[in-house]
Amino acid sequence: MQDFxxxxxxxxxxxxxxIASISEQISPNAKVLMxxxxxxxxxxxxxxxxxxxxxxxxxxxxxGVEPNPKLETLTAAIEIARSNSIDFLLAxxxxxxxxxTKFIAAxxxxxGDPWDILAKREPVxxxxxxxxVLTLPATGSEMNRFFVxxxxxxxxxxxxxxxxxFPQFSVLDPETTFxxxxxxxxxGIVDAFTHTVEQYLTYPVHAPLQxxxxxxxxxxxxxxxxxxxxxxxxxxSRANVMWCASMALNGLIGAxxxxxxxxxxxxxxxxxxxxxxxxxxLAVVLPSLLQVKQDKKKTKLLQYAERVWNITAGxxxxxxxxxxASTAQFFASVGVATRLSDYRVDQSAIKRVAQKLDKQGAxxxxxxxxxxxxxxxxxxxxxx
Amino acid sequence: MQDFxxxxxxxxxxxxxxIASISEQISPNAKVLMxxxxxxxxxxxxxxxxxxxxxxxxxxxxxGVEPNPKLETLTAAIEIARSNSIDFLLAxxxxxxxxxTKFIAAxxxxxGDPWDILAKREPVxxxxxxxxVLTLPATGSEMNRFFVxxxxxxxxxxxxxxxxxFPQFSVLDPETTFxxxxxxxxxGIVDAFTHTVEQYLTYPVHAPLQxxxxxxxxxxxxxxxxxxxxxxxxxxSRANVMWCASMALNGLIGAxxxxxxxxxxxxxxxxxxxxxxxxxxLAVVLPSLLQVKQDKKKTKLLQYAERVWNITAGxxxxxxxxxxASTAQFFASVGVATRLSDYRVDQSAIKRVAQKLDKQGAxxxxxxxxxxxxxxxxxxxxxx
Numbered sequence: 001m002q003d004f005x006x007x008x009x010x011x012x013x014x015x016x017x018x019i020a021s022i023s024e025q026i027s028p029n030a031k032v033l034m035x036x037x038x039x040x041x042x043x044x045x046x047x048x049x050x051x052x053x054x055x056x057x058x059x060x061x062x063x064g065v066e067p068n069p070k071l072e073t074l075t076a077a078i079e080i081a082r083s084n085s086i087d088f089l090l091a092x093x094x095x096x097x098x099x100x101t102k103f104i105a106a107x108x109x110x111x112g113d114p115w116d117i118l119a120k121r122e123p124v125x126x127x128x129x130x131x132x133v134l135t136l137p138a139t140g141s142e143m144n145r146f147f148v149x150x151x152x153x154x155x156x157x158x159x160x161x162x163x164x165x166f167p168q169f170s171v172l173d174p175e176t177t178f179x180x181x182x183x184x185x186x187x188g189i190v191d192a193f194t195h196t197v198e199q200y201l202t203y204p205v206h207a208p209l210q211x212x213x214x215x216x217x218x219x220x221x222x223x224x225x226x227x228x229x230x231x232x233x234x235x236x237s238r239a240n241v242m243w244c245a246s247m248a249l250n251g252l253i254g255a256x257x258x259x260x261x262x263x264x265x266x267x268x269x270x271x272x273x274x275x276x277x278x279x280x281x282l283a284v285v286l287p288s289l290l291q292v293k294q295d296k297k298k299t300k301l302l303q304y305a306e307r308v309w310n311i312t313a314g315x316x317x318x319x320x321x322x323x324x325a326s327t328a329q330f331f332a333s334v335g336v337a338t339r340l341s342d343y344r345v346d347q348s349a350i351k352r353v354a355q356k357l358d359k360q361g362a363x364x365x366x367x368x369x370x371x372x373x374x375x376x377x378x379x380x381x382x383x384x
Numbered sequence: 385m386q387d388f389x390x391x392x393x394x395x396x397x398x399x400x401x402x403i404a405s406i407s408e409q410i411s412p413n414a415k416v417l418m419x420x421x422x423x424x425x426x427x428x429x430x431x432x433x434x435x436x437x438x439x440x441x442x443x444x445x446x447x448g449v450e451p452n453p454k455l456e457t458l459t460a461a462i463e464i465a466r467s468n469s470i471d472f473l474l475a476x477x478x479x480x481x482x483x484x485t486k487f488i489a490a491x492x493x494x495x496g497d498p499w500d501i502l503a504k505r506e507p508v509x510x511x512x513x514x515x516x517v518l519t520l521p522a523t524g525s526e527m528n529r530f531f532v533x534x535x536x537x538x539x540x541x542x543x544x545x546x547x548x549x550f551p552q553f554s555v556l557d558p559e560t561t562f563x564x565x566x567x568x569x570x571x572g573i574v575d576a577f578t579h580t581v582e583q584y585l586t587y588p589v590h591a592p593l594q595x596x597x598x599x600x601x602x603x604x605x606x607x608x609x610x611x612x613x614x615x616x617x618x619x620x621s622r623a624n625v626m627w628c629a630s631m632a633l634n635g636l637i638g639a640x641x642x643x644x645x646x647x648x649x650x651x652x653x654x655x656x657x658x659x660x661x662x663x664x665x666l667a668v669v670l671p672s673l674l675q676v677k678q679d680k681k682k683t684k685l686l687q688y689a690e691r692v693w694n695i696t697a698g699x700x701x702x703x704x705x706x707x708x709a710s711t712a713q714f715f716a717s718v719g720v721a722t723r724l725s726d727y728r729v730d731q732s733a734i735k736r737v738a739q740k741l742d743k744q745g746a747x748x749x750x751x752x753x754x755x756x757x758x759x760x761x762x763x764x765x766x767x768x
Contacts, residue, residue: 001398001399001620001623001624001627002399003398003399003400003402004396004398004399005395005396005397005398006395006396006398007393007394007395007396008392008393009391009392009393010391011389011390011391012388012389012390012391012639013389014385014387014388014389014390014639014640015385015386015387015388015640016387018387206620206623206624207624208603208604208607208608208624209600209601209604209624209627209628209631212596212599212600212603212604213597213600215596215600216593216596216597216599216600217593219592219596220592220593220596223592224592236385236590239385239590240385240590240591240592240593243385243593243640244593247593252636255396255398256398256627
């Protein structure tokens with residue numbers, strides 16, 4: 001096992017009706033900026049529950065955060081937080097809204113151009129406190145310190161992490177997700193699955209508990225994902241998918257093990273350039289990446305084949321191929337297509353993404369920092 | 385899945401040489417009370433590492449905390465903390481030292497008789513901040529809010545939990561455990577295993593991720609436990625046992641599922657009355673408790689048989705019996721005997737323990753609160 005630091009102070013409030021409990025989590029005198037997205041929370045009752053829980057507190061609303069939240073949109077929110085002396089941020093939505101809120105939290109206290117936090121990796125010394133009401137199980141942002149922001153002007157999508165932006169609490173009420181479009185649930189399943197794989201399918205470092213916990217999440221997503229798509233109001237399967245998504249990226253399964261994240265790095269470029277949903281990019285990239293890197297990932301791929309997919313017949317190469325094919329089939333079966341052509345992205349994307357990563361100096365991706373621009377081209381060619 | 389709150393702010397610093405990093409975790413101006421046990425830390429180099437890390441800070445030492453720490457011992461430590469205006473407690477040791485330190489932390493700020501915290505369940509409104517350097521993987525106390533204290537005068541052993549006594553940090557350096565007597569490692573394996581079972585072998589509530597994470601810990605202990613006993617200086621197996629013990633009782637596998645804890649309640653009485661090691665009591669009680677409660681625990685016992693012990697042959701009753709037998713054999717195989725007679729405790733203990741639990745009003749134990757004094761007698765009779 002590798003040495004590690006693990007720290008996750010996020011308080012999880014899980015279950016039916018838990019939105020009411022945020023009243024106990026936020027100071028009665030707080031001036032709250034409530035951040036949300038396209039307004040679906042006004043159709044499904046979540047908005048009313050949040051407003052009721054906030055009670056007499058002074059609340060300013062900032063709606064309209066888009067998927068892959070944009071610097072350009074959030075600049076206005078930062079200005080509102082500053083000019084109104086906001087002292088608590090409440091994110092109500094999915095990963096994009098939560099990521100946006102973390103960025104607002106960090107940027108409000110930041111001296112200088114907030115984009116420098118991401119572009120120049122400027123340290124975040126302090127941030128506004130924040131909490132979240134999660135309405136879309138997918139990114140795990142509700143239980144971690146990461147956020148990803150898109151700069152529309154430069155077509156960059158950049159991630160960042162800081163202990164300052166851990167949510168103080170996150171409400172996970174599976175009922176708030178019943179009205180979500182199936183596409184978002186499908187995306188969430190693929191996102192959580194890929195987060196887990198990025199921390200698991202690398203090389204062995206004798207960390208059997210982390211391995212088994214990762215396999216636990218993967219197996220549960222394979223089992224519960226299709227159930228929750230078949231019956232969106234099935235509380236139990238939705239609850240399990242929701243908890244899997246948080247556990248997939250709260251730091252636990254990645255503690256003490258190598259991590260990959262090349263699929264995400266390549267995927268971010270596909271979103272920035274072609275506006276694919278985040279999870280769509282993961283479904284496109286991951287199976288091909290596993291194929292291209294199968295030699296270096298061989299031991300873990302064989303373990304994955306056996307423990308997650310029950311593949312024990314055939315020689316090593318056959319078992320690995322079958323595990324990769326099963327992964328792609330699973331993504332397709334939960335409704336997320338795995339080829340660039342499925343999204344009408346033509347082959348010119350291949351060189352364009354590789355060049356963009358090269359220009360950013362983000363070459364040498366993956367757990368061995370050995371995925372070159374040429375490898376990225378090979379991966380995307382397989383996904384064409 | 386049941387509704388749950390999950391919160392665990394303990395920062396884990398895992399790996400070789402991590403004791404040095406406590407310097408960054410404690411204020412340079414802190415007046416530190418360093419709490420430890422019988423002095424083994426002075427033989428194995430841990431004491432020197434801690435003193436070096438504390439540097440110029442004002443440090444008072446309080447050694448001599450015994451296994452199953454006693455109120456009578458800790459009263460002196462509380463007085464020292466108060467009269468010296470101690471503002472940080474550092475536990476260096478195993479679960480007993482950490483539990484003792486949590487009690488000192490709570491009691492120093494407490495108005496009135498500190499034993500009332502445990503005996504009268506008085507709320508703990510505030511506590512001194514604390515950190516830990518773990519030297520014995522077993523109880524999980526380094527990553528939770530629980531402590532258990534023994535009152536020697538009344539022969540009571542009582543547990544308590546408060547968010548105020550979460551350690552701010554815990555250092556887990558597997559190398560600090562190399563010099564431990566094998567008996568303590570054996571006990572730690574049984575303790576962590578039983579903690580996991582207490583949160584797993586109840587009844588199904590459709591929480592497949594929690595189930596699989598619990599099975600991950602059990603399987604890893606079965607795999608790594610014998611290895612670390614065979615070669616105490618095998619860093620990898622010791623590291624894995626250490627991380628399993630923390631994960632077994634940090635709140636995660638118990639979030640959203642029913643919990644039992646009857647084995648611990650009965651075991652505490654055996655320790656209070658007959659001075660058995662904590663883990664010895666668990667090894668004595670657990671297999672018999674599973675046997676007596678097998679009807680109510682049937683579904684989970686069958687799952688446990690299959691997933692943890694690979695038992696698939698035979699009818700349901702045979703598979704359950706075999707799983708329980710495998711559990712007892714595992715405890716014995718790692719060096720912890722499973723019968724009262726192995727510890728020269730005679731049959732008079734059976735009624736004595738049952739009566740003591742009855743008098744405490746602690747009857748109705750277990751996840752269904754249906755384990756009566758008569759059941760306790762049946763359980764202990766099977767363990768005679």
